[in-house]
Amino acid sequence: MTTDTDVPALVEMRGITIAFPGVLALDGVDFFLRPGEVHSLMGENGAGKSTLIKALTGVYTIDSGTISIAGERRSFESTADAQQAGISTVYQEVNLCTNLSVGENVMLGHEPSGTFGIDWKGVHEAARGHLTSLGLDLDTRSSLQSHSIAIQQLVAIARAMVLDAKVLILDEPTSSLDRGEVEQLFAVIRDLKDKGVAILFVSHFLDQVYEISDRITVLRNGALVGEHLVEDLPRDALVTEMIGRELSDLAALSSVADREIDRSGDPVLRARGLGRKGVLDPADIDAFEGEVVGIAGLLGSGRTELVRLLYGADRADSGTIEIDGQAAKIHSPRQAMAHRMALSSENRRAEGVVADLTVAENMILGLQAQRGWLKPVPKAERDQIVGEYMDALGVRPADPDVPIGNLSGGNQQKVLIARWLATQPELLILDEPTRGIDVGAKADIQRKVAELSAKGLSVIFISSELEEVLRIAQRVVVMRDRRRVGELDSSAVDLDGLIDYIAHAEEGSVSR
């Protein structure tokens, strides 16, 4: 069923603007949701998807703009307000109570009461009714915990139905489901759509978006890029809209991608069939001495998952890793460090900087961990290392004794890279080192990576910015939907080619 634009919108969001300190999270975004349609909201991380959803569900208050539900102006103070107005949300991590029964989770807060408090028979009957209307046949008295995540997800939708939702928001509902479970969920979604519920769908899986959506709205950097009917928006056009093309002074950086790499010997790293059930399909990756290997793909495509498995941050349940031609067991970051690997996480705040420690302390942390806590790094050596890397990476302010929390994102990132360089790795993995940092710092980091690889360091480089990947990597591994779909020689492909490959490549059609 395809909805046409003439159907009056149930949800009208106009000119929505939300500013956080220092960031304009949403800048005058319009969004319309019509009854009986599945509308996907697309955009990379930081594009403003979740901010828009939180504006609609009453978690954030909007700075300017209007929200109308069924033609009536509304302003929501809390999630309870939004629920009253018929807007229900099912989140990525199922927000139910696993310690309670299925029936209670469906009805919690809306239990029918008898003379002596809650009428439990009534609770389970009502819950069974709601579940049956979604085609679910469950023992409502069983504990929610005894069911799979997929079933829990459907129970959460049944709960939304108790509130008589006119608008159902599904935020990444499929991220932990397997194929069959996704089918179950989609069957329920189609059924609700036919009943006239307006469904806002968010997923990083392109295939699923194209399978279930009637309409797609794309956001980028907090602004609306466009609203399209799904049949008017080919995949590569969608990817282009999501990622955008950045023409900046970065393009001036001389390309290192054409540098010849000697791939005759043993690679520094060779992983074969590395995977983990439900996280990543088995994938191969090599990195040779002096080579920059890019990993390209949309967020959630398995980029981070792959490098976490390589580094032992998550445990792989299949596959082998060879370091310099020798089989290696890497079950923890510690073992990875012993094999001279280093990983700088994409999550700078949570897995990177220690905000209250100074720049120098943060920088020395990796080296100290490598040597063990009983052998403190001597002050003279520390000062020498810190001074050297502050200069080499151009950290500003050039004062090693300020808390790192006071630095800008870009300078924090430089300190983190210095932290790992100080451990003298043979393989440096950088996960989104340039996300959310200013252009100058971006250029500094790219230049440093190019320089280090020319001296023989192997680098695995992940970035959502494809131009950046093409500019500094000699080889690009392409991921989609949690699997490796192929590998490209970056000198043989341009940006459009890479976008096309990310959108369409299938396993088996690997070009080199």
Added chain:
Amino acid sequence: MTAVESRPDTTPGVVAKISTFTSRHASVLPTFAAVAILICLLVGAELYFGNFLTPRNMSALLLDNAYLMILAVGMTFVIVTAGIDLSVGSVMAFTGIFGASLLASGVPAWIVVPAMLVAGALIGLLIGVLVQHFDVQPFIASLAGLFLARGLAFVVSLASIRVEDTSLLWLQSTRIRLGDWYVTPTGIIAILTVVVGAVVMHKTRFGRTVYAVGGSEQSARLMGLKVARAKVMVYVISGLCGGLAGLVLTAYSGAGYPRNGIGTELDVIAAVVIGGTLLTGGRGYVLGSMIGVFVYGTIKTIISFMGAEQSWTHIIVGALLLLFIVVQRAIVARSERGS
């Protein structure tokens, strides 16, 4: 559209019944274990001593532990939200001495009793507000409550104050007999507290919110439940139970004493955990806590029957506690794996 089947009970016969039962009632298993232990203790003691399971002895078991049972009811509410209340022993001592001193200065009992309950509830309210609105760890907030209440008790009086008021002493001196069994009003208060606690937990939206908060506070909030109110209320209820226990203990001992109940909070927590309530929250039963108190009281009685040092009570309770926490850990780990 196709019906989606996800019944854990697809295997036939007895196996199906057991698997249906465990999928529905896995959280009751630790409480059943407590019941089993209680029965073993009672039967074992009867076989060993020969005169243990007498009506007199069993009646005393309830009456000697009435204050503990009341405190355990309040503590169950708190622990089910994954909180902890260390103040209960001190609150009991403070309300006890506070009540005794009011009575000694001639204030009538019908004012004193509500005043004791309100005093307990106010200290609970203070802890609840600290936990919910100032984001203080329950351990720290209730530790502050512990010191506050204990200090206040000593401010009221450094020595014990005898209670002469007949209506308060009536609570303990009246014996309602049924053959050789007997119960005092203090015992009835304890039983009623358990019943009311169980009904509130099981049959009201507030009670279910308490469980939801313990399961996942964030989920409970996103489900639109009144989380803040519930989190404050559990400490108020625990404080109220502290006041009630102060009343019962004062009647039981015939005096208020500022050093009463030092360390009692730990006995209460032990009894609640033995009764099958998970310290991580979300699971537990008021009735289970009652069983826990009986286990604790029975061990104490057995020790005194043997004429051994009472410190053995602590050693045995400690060992039981360890065992129960390991068992609970195993159950939680299993159900997490199963999901």
